[in-house]
Amino acid sequence: MTPELFAPGLVSTGLAERDVAISPDGREIYFAVTFRTTTTIMTAQFKQGRWTPPAVASFAADLTYYNMEPCMSGDGRQVFFRSADGTWAPGVNLGPVVNDPANTVHSPYISPDGRYFFFASNASRDRSPTPPGPLTLQPHAATAWSCVD
Secondary structure, eight states, X not given: OOOOOSSBTTTXXXXXXXXXXXXXXXXXXXXXXXXXXXXXXXXXXXXXTEEOOXXXXXXXXXXXXXXXXXXXXXXXXXXXXXXXXXXSSOOOOOOTTTOOTTOOEEEEEEOTTSOEEEEEESOOTTTOSOOOSOEEEOTTOTTOEEEOO
């Protein structure tokens, strides 16, 4: 298998594209791109045998804020992402395993069945109570995560 650029000229443009999330059916993508002093999330759809030109995702349209690291739920109905903008919807604190002030969480990924949340973290078991993923969703509280041993 030989690596190839994805959608050259549309998605792979030479800008700083990063953090791609692909819908379960492979027909929609979200990705972050850096424009000079900001990073935002773009989206494109595969229609009539080709990719549409990318557009800024509606939820990331205010370029004053950094929006990046999109990931999609297993059913493709929700997009999760990292943002510095809290105006479009209130954030949900996922508890101390994820939202520890001593921990920086990056690159979220939710497993297709929605049970596991993976992320990159600056924490370690030695310096913080927050270990790197994977985490598992507790069955009785949709916003509580616990560590997988």
